[in-house]
Amino acid sequence: xxxxxxxxxxxxxxxxxxxxxxxxxxxxxxxxxxxxxxxxxxxxxxxxxxxxxxxxxxxxxxxxxxxxxxxxxxxxxxxxxxxxxx
Amino acid sequence: xxxxxxxxxxxxxxxxxxxxxxxxxxxxxxxxxxxxxxxxxxxxxxxxxxxxxxxxxxxxxxxxxxxxxxxxxxxxxxxxxxxxxxxxxxxxxxxxxxxxxxxxxxxxxxxxxxxxxxxxxxxxxxxxxxxxxxxxxxxxxxxxxxxxxxxxxxxxxxxxxxxxxxxxxxxxxxxxxxxxxxxxxxxxxxxxxxxxxxxxxxxxxxxxxxxxxxxxxxxxxxxxxxxxxxxxxxxxxxxxxxxxxxxxxxxxxxxxxxxxxxxxxxxxxxxxxxxxxxxxxxxxxxxxxxxxxxxxxxxxxxxxxxxxxxxxxxxxxxxxxxxxxxxxxxxxxxxxxxxxxxxxxxxxxxxxxxxxxxxxxxxxxxxxxxxxxxxxxxxxxxxxxxxxxxxxxxxxxxxxxxxxxxxxxxxxxxxxxxxxxxxxxxxxxxxxxxxxxxxxxxxxxxxxxxxxxxxxxxxxxxxxxxxxxxxxxxxxxxxxxxxxxxxxxxxxxxxxxxxxxxxxxxxxxxxxxxxxxxxxxxxxxxxxxxxxxxxxxxxxxxxxxxxxxxxxxxxxxxxxxxxxxxxxxxxxxxxxxxxxxxxxxxxxxxxxxxxxxxxxxxxxxxxxxxxxxxxxxxxxxxxxxxxxxxxxxxxxxxxxxxxxxx
Numbered sequence: 218x219x220x221x222x223x224x225x226x227x228x229x230x231x232x233x234x235x236x237x238x239x240x241x242x243x244x245x246x247x248x249x250x251x252x253x254x255x256x257x258x259x260x261x262x263x264x265x266x267x268x269x270x271x272x273x274x275x276x277x278x279x280x281x282x283x284x285x286x287x288x289x290x291x292x293x294x295x296x297x298x299x300x301x302x303x
Numbered sequence: 304x305x306x307x308x309x310x311x312x313x314x315x316x317x318x319x320x321x322x323x324x325x326x327x328x329x330x331x332x333x334x335x336x337x338x339x340x341x342x343x344x345x346x347x348x349x350x351x352x353x354x355x356x357x358x359x360x361x362x363x364x365x366x367x368x369x370x371x372x373x374x375x376x377x378x379x380x381x382x383x384x385x386x387x388x389x390x391x392x393x394x395x396x397x398x399x400x401x402x403x404x405x406x407x408x409x410x411x412x413x414x415x416x417x418x419x420x421x422x423x424x425x426x427x428x429x430x431x432x433x434x435x436x437x438x439x440x441x442x443x444x445x446x447x448x449x450x451x452x453x454x455x456x457x458x459x460x461x462x463x464x465x466x467x468x469x470x471x472x473x474x475x476x477x478x479x480x481x482x483x484x485x486x487x488x489x490x491x492x493x494x495x496x497x498x499x500x501x502x503x504x505x506x507x508x509x510x511x512x513x514x515x516x517x518x519x520x521x522x523x524x525x526x527x528x529x530x531x532x533x534x535x536x537x538x539x540x541x542x543x544x545x546x547x548x549x550x551x552x553x554x555x556x557x558x559x560x561x562x563x564x565x566x567x568x569x570x571x572x573x574x575x576x577x578x579x580x581x582x583x584x585x586x587x588x589x590x591x592x593x594x595x596x597x598x599x600x601x602x603x604x605x606x607x608x609x610x611x612x613x614x615x616x617x618x619x620x621x622x623x624x625x626x627x628x629x630x631x632x633x634x635x636x637x638x639x640x641x642x643x644x645x646x647x648x649x650x651x652x653x654x655x656x657x658x659x660x661x662x663x664x665x666x667x668x669x670x671x672x673x674x675x676x677x678x679x680x681x682x683x684x685x686x687x688x689x690x691x692x693x694x695x696x697x698x699x700x701x702x703x704x705x706x707x708x709x710x711x712x713x714x715x716x717x718x719x720x721x722x723x724x725x726x727x728x729x730x731x732x733x734x735x736x737x738x739x740x741x742x743x744x745x746x747x748x749x750x751x752x753x754x755x756x757x758x759x760x761x762x763x764x765x766x767x768x769x770x771x772x773x774x775x776x777x778x779x780x781x782x783x784x785x786x787x788x789x790x791x792x793x794x795x796x797x798x799x800x801x802x803x804x805x806x807x808x809x810x811x812x813x814x815x816x817x818x819x820x821x822x823x824x825x826x827x828x829x830x831x832x833x834x835x836x837x838x839x840x841x842x843x844x845x846x847x848x849x850x851x852x853x854x855x856x857x858x859x860x861x862x863x864x865x866x867x868x869x870x871x872x873x874x875x876x877x878x879x880x881x882x883x884x885x886x887x888x889x890x891x892x893x894x895x896x897x898x899x900x901x902x903x904x905x906x907x908x909x910x911x912x913x914x915x916x917x918x919x920x921x922x923x924x925x926x927x928x929x930x931x932x933x934x935x936x937x938x939x940x941x942x943x944x945x946x947x948x949x
Binding site: 227228230231234235238241242245246249252253255258259260261263264267268270271272274275277278279281282285286289 | 378381382384385388389391392393395396397635636638639642643673676677678679686687688695698699702706726729730732733736737740743744747
């Protein structure tokens with residue numbers, strides 16, 4: 218992954234979460250009754266969406282963590298190679 | 304309720320505090336320099352720092368306030384959990400790595416990294432102090448709330464106990480000990496909350512006619528208004544009772560007061576049935592007379608078990624399919640069962656009597672589970688179900704402040720300097736998100752468990768989680784209360800340390816132009832810690848009656864309005880100038896503070912004035928003051944661009 222891609226990644230992930238969070242607020246404000254529907258296992262959408270936001274935050278954090286670690290490893294390797302070639 | 308301390312609770316409590324202090328003294332030797340004192344030499348392992356983030360963040364508001372709000376109002380308290388966690392996304396993706404890269408000791412260092420401006424250092428230092436003090440108040444109030452049932456001490460003793468212990472921790476060893484205390488507390492909080500949730504689900508739900516003390520809440524009638532007194536006389540249990548005529552204070556209320564043959568006055572709520580008929584359901588009342596006497600349910604409040612007190616509440620009146628008991632429940636069947644049940648909630652009405660006394664009536668409100676589990680039932684979230692755009696704006700404003708506030712809290716920001724590099728800052732934030740997210744999921748189970756535990760104290764929503772634990776086992780109550788107390792200790796230590804850093808680095812050096820060597824810096828920081836600690840004790844006593852999570856909302860709004868615009872624009876807009884940052888910090892801080900002080904919530908809850916007298920249209924400032932901070936920064940920066948050399 219290039220540097221520019223790594224720099225863009227956190228902003229993309231942030232944008233995805235922002236959309237999910239904004240969606241939650243918009244449904245609450247303008248389609249409140251949707252939150253009372255029980256789409257699965259007798260549990261209402263308000264709980265599914267709320268838990269979904271928490272799980273989404275954890276998943277996005279992991280994605281960032283894994284890609285960030287790979288990038289750190291590549292950067293360290295590049296630095297070591299540069300040092301060795303001197 | 305009357306709280307009597309148990310020996311087990313006291314022993315467990317002092318064991319926790321003893322271990323915390325012991326750890327602090329032991330680690331004290333490791334922080335001799337200012338770098339050790341403020342940032343633990345940047346040598347804290349990322350995993351430890353990540354859990355310590357959770358320790359810092361899961362404050363009294365998260366554990367006591369959110370569980371309490373869910374226990375009394377249902378889903379709405381969980382909106383705070385969602386907003387608080389969402390804020391960590393801003394911290395991880397936008398703030399974490401640059402904060403580590405740009406700063407050294409304080410948030411002001413990062414803001415000032417490109418400019419070397421004394422003005423930025425002073426404005427950011429002031430903002431850190433203001434936000435920290437605002438955040439300290441609810442923590443100290445929470446400490447007092449906890450100590451009352453645990454040790455039987457009055458509220459102020461709890462506040463002083465926390466204040467003194469925290470001052471000892473911070474003065475002893477600074478960031479090293481604070482971090483390990485946070486790690487310990489964060490781990491224990493999550494582990495014991497998971498255990499509590501597991502035991503709660505294993506217990507399942509059952510129907511009852513009252514709370515855990517075994518008192519069955521009575522229903523009388525049906526009656527008609529004209530023949531009420533005569534009808535009471537026809538029943539053996541009420542034959543000697545009389546109806547107290549409603550005076551001006553009671554006339555417009557749905558309550559009826561009955562006096563029994565011993566002279567005790569009880570309050571009942573009228574529930575309409577068929578035409579012209581009504582039932583009387585038993586309510587609870589707490590009267591404070593002008594002489595200071597406290598009367599509960601018509602009798603002078605006792606001080607020992609067995610003497611008059613309010614009944615514990617929170618029960619399920621109907622389970623799906625007419626069941627009386629569910630047995631163990633799963634993660635999803637917990638909610639689906641509640642969705643189909645009927646739960647008795649306890650709203651309150653305050654009545655000011657003509658003789659100057661005040662009576663608070665707590666009454667039963669049987670509520671369908673589907674209503675408990677939907678958003679928009681708490682007055683603070685009325686915007687969800689209101690057609691009034693101002694109410695809707697208030698809701699959006701609160702959710703915006705929660706989203707933006709986390710990444711602007713000084714005691715969270717300074718934790719980025721305790722790890723060695725940007726990768727460690729990122730990893731520790733991820734650990735923090737996982738730990739905090741897991742806890743917030745548990746918060747919904749614990750809050751709803753408390754709602755149906757029969758153990759709630761109607762006068763004190765903050766005690767919901769510890770009382771839920773007590774309804775399961777005394778040892779669990781002792782452990783949960785002690786952890787909640789260390790929760791307060793941990794957050795308060797972090798805040799005091801952030802304030803001490805701001806005073807030492809930002810204000811003494813740049814505002815007062817005091818040059819200090821390393822040892823002097825540590826000494827000044829320790830003196831500052833004592834001063835801020837004493838201030839926190841005083842404020843904690845003064846704000847005793849305020850709701851903990853409401854107070855935290857203030858701190859988030861001020862932090863987001865004052866700090867976030869500068870942080871974001873510094874990172875993403877090359878034309879940002881030092882003057883722009885100073886203006887945004889000051890305008891954000893003053894406007895959000897001013898808005899809060901002029902709002903309806905503060906007029907009614909703090910000043911005791913009418914809501915109509917409020918000078919701003921809604922209570923939550925974020926939606927106005929956060930964009931204002933950005934606008935001010937952009938405008939001032941554009942006006943103060945450095946002149947290009949020809």
